[in-house]
Amino acid sequence: MKYEIFINGGFANIPKQYNGEISLESSEKKELFQTLKVKPEASGEIHDGFIYHVKIIEEGQEIRSVYDEHNLPSVIRTFIDTVLSKGN
């Protein structure tokens, strides 16, 4: 599964881009897709918060969403942490 993660904003405003491929269990993949399909709830007045742009591509299907610090689902945060921990 291909992914593109772009994190910008934040106090320092130093954008970070992570592109690559990752293998996930089918149950993890399904959960990730389902979570990305849900429109994030509007957040309040976050200043200096990160903005997370997440896109995944699998078998020609592309899905993307944008989150902030308050509406980032734990499934997506875990996925981002997994990608970062692999040093991609």
Next chain:
Amino acid sequence: MCDKHHCLIIPPHILEELAKLGNTSCKKTLNDTHRILQKRNGILNNLLIREVVEGDGDRFVYDCQNRNQQRVEMVRQEGGEATDDESVNKAYVTSGFVRDYFKNTFGLNSIDDNGLDIISNVHYGKDYNNAFWDGDEMTYGDGDGKEFKDFASAIDVVAHELAHGITQFLANLEYQSQSGALNEHFSDVFGTIIKQKYLNQDISEADWLIGDTVVTEEFPGVAIRSMKAPGTANDFDSQPDHMDNYYSGNADNQGVHINSGIPNKAFYLSCLEIGIDDCAMIWFETLKALWRTADFNDMLDVILRVTEGLQNEGKVCDGALQAVENSFSTVGLSKVVA
């Protein structure tokens, strides 16, 4: 004349035009309306209406225990003894210093001038390279130790975040494009002023850097931003110091941390001419007079009007108006003569 009840039935665009003409009650209503709508949504969700009681700006520090969750465990509150955790103690001390600066200098009772509790969350997330204000409270990461370190320990970062709260209640500047850049600008301005006060520096000793103590030696730069020389603090610093280099892209909420370099430079130049205390008063009174959608030209109009008034009242030095006008002109913002 426009009172609050009258203004509530007036459309926002008319309130905005009246605010631009200097009507402070309309400006306040415009700012309040947006905030009230947000609050109302929350209240309706809870089906609960509570009376607002004036507080004392008490400090509460929570340890997030490296989870991505706020208020995990309350570890120090107003009057409480120091803990073994330096991040907790620093957040407590610095947020108190910021609160006291605004109280003693401008008579402001905490963030909202109504004694709002000052809530700080430390140790947020794992290796989290950021600090933010979320509309109610402040949150600080520890940094990853590679590029950044403890955000809660830096006086300018704490003052910057707390100033976002003050801006929210005084002007509620919309967090995008030029109004968002002004929002960031005011946070950097008061971050800088309070850092110099905290360190007992005068402007000749100051480094005019923001976030110099949260970057590591491996970080490719000396700080996160520079008021003196925007765009030079680190290898990623793209702040312009003149309208000629204005950023017009969509990133960073249309450049809120980027274009703030332009008024930041004007602030620095003004401080060199008339001193940081007069500038503090001018910028604070200007913030009080701005409104949600104000842009750079509105800022210029208001700051010149405010400065002239303060100068006439003898509250700032003679020559302040000329100095501020020159500073803004140097960064490419000049008064339009009709």
